[in-house]
Amino acid sequence: MPRSSPGKLSRRNFNAWMAGAAAAAGAGHALLWPRLAGAAEPQLVSRLRIVIPANEGGGWDQTGRALGAALLASGAAGEVVYENIGGKGGTIGLAKYVEKYDADPDTLLMSGMVMVGAVALQKPAVTLAQVAPVARLTSDYEVVAVKADSPIKTPKDLIAQLRADAAKTVIAGGSAGGVDHMYAGMLARVAGSTAGLVYQPYPGGAQVVEALATGKAVAGISGFSEFSAGLSNGTLRAIGVSSKRPFLGIPSVREQGVDADLANWRGVLTGKKVPADRKAVLLEAVHRATTADIWQKTIKRNNWDAYWMAGKDFESFLDLDLAMAGPMIYLLKLKA
Incomplete structure (x- = not known):
């Protein structure tokens, strides 16, 4: 060097x-750039x-x-x-x-x-x-969030709903093929099939939050920073995070019994x-x-x-x- x-x-x-x-x-x-003695970088x-x-x-x-x-x-x-x-x-x-x-x-x-x-x-x-x-x-890790008053309380609840009626369990996230989409696919695979997954891609986290708030999506997947305002003001509720261990006080999806972790x-x-x-x-x-x-x-x-x-x-x-x-x-x- x-x-x-x-x-x-x-x-x-x-x-x-x-x-x-x-x-x-x-x-x-x-x-390491060369520096004159006493000189600023x-x-x-x-x-x-x-x-x-x-x-x-x-x-x-x-x-x-x-x-x-x-x-x-x-x-x-x-x-x-x-x-x-x-x-x-x-x-x-x-x-x-x-x-x-x-x-x-x-x-x-x-x-x-x-x-x-x-x-x-x-x-x-x-x-x-x-x-x-x-x-x-x-x-960064994927946060799975729902509307604050959603009956879905845990990742297992979301898996159960995907199994019961995947067509009506719309999951919102970022661009098609991106990490949000991949994680939605992982959850659908745990539920038993990815064929029926209904994934709605949006260009940014703000639109994902809006989709949850307006009922256009049952669950949303994004980074914590994009959900932080909604989680802080009570609009959203986090049900899990894609890390192997708890992150920012949010229990991991894995430790709640759903085998799906992923890092962005x-x-x-x-x-x-x-x-x-x-x-x-x-x-x-x-x-x-x-x-x-x-x-x-x-x-x-x-x-x-x-x-x-x-x-x-x-x-x-x-x-x-x-x-x-x-x-x-x-x-x-x-x-x-």
Whole structure:
């Protein structure tokens, strides 16, 4: 891993460091930027664009804007702009990102398990093979919620209703093929059949909450941060969470006798044609942002699990996730 010594930084030394940085990034190592003795950390990117492949207000949007705020607060970026491109589990945003920013050294793409599932389900022309991983940022769990006055009190109650009348047990969640849809399929499979699952996809958590509040859906699946307001004001009631253990005071679905657990993740990617040395700079900028106080406070406030992963580890993780998504979609018989 390239390191610097204090003192004067010459052009020759800097060029040598950059060559080493590119190699370190390719090997999956975190980078330490050279610093003059007593100097502040250097700005790494003057203007950075974050493409968020979802509408404003959802989990990807929250994460992308939180990352942008941390990039600014840490001094890693001088300016951050956001571009929301929603639709079809992030696959529309993915396609436009590849079209417009494949070689752009100053543009990141938010991604995560939702996009992995949507690509597996929809089989679009542009896939995740056409972008390059930078870092995984967070893990999140699926909360299963119902309207506050719903007769469904536990996950077993929901399973019983799915068995009794799946056609009238509408489950609302995010995009088709995404992690919410996968988890709905897992619950339906426990109930005995995924063939009758009625899943209603929505572009964001706010619409899922509305579907529950208006009776359009019997149950909803989303991240805690998207349900938090409804849970706090008494509109919704959580009946379980997809973690293996209790999370934020919510008992896990598994510990209540329903064998279904699943974790979501969110991270950032870059263009396939972005040079290795520039990817190293972007990685260092994102890493610095995640050590900033504002990022740590956002993680705590939104009840996300910080889950840093980069380099070869993240590449291997993403390859495995992509390999597993197709069989899971097939096994659960999910439909677009």
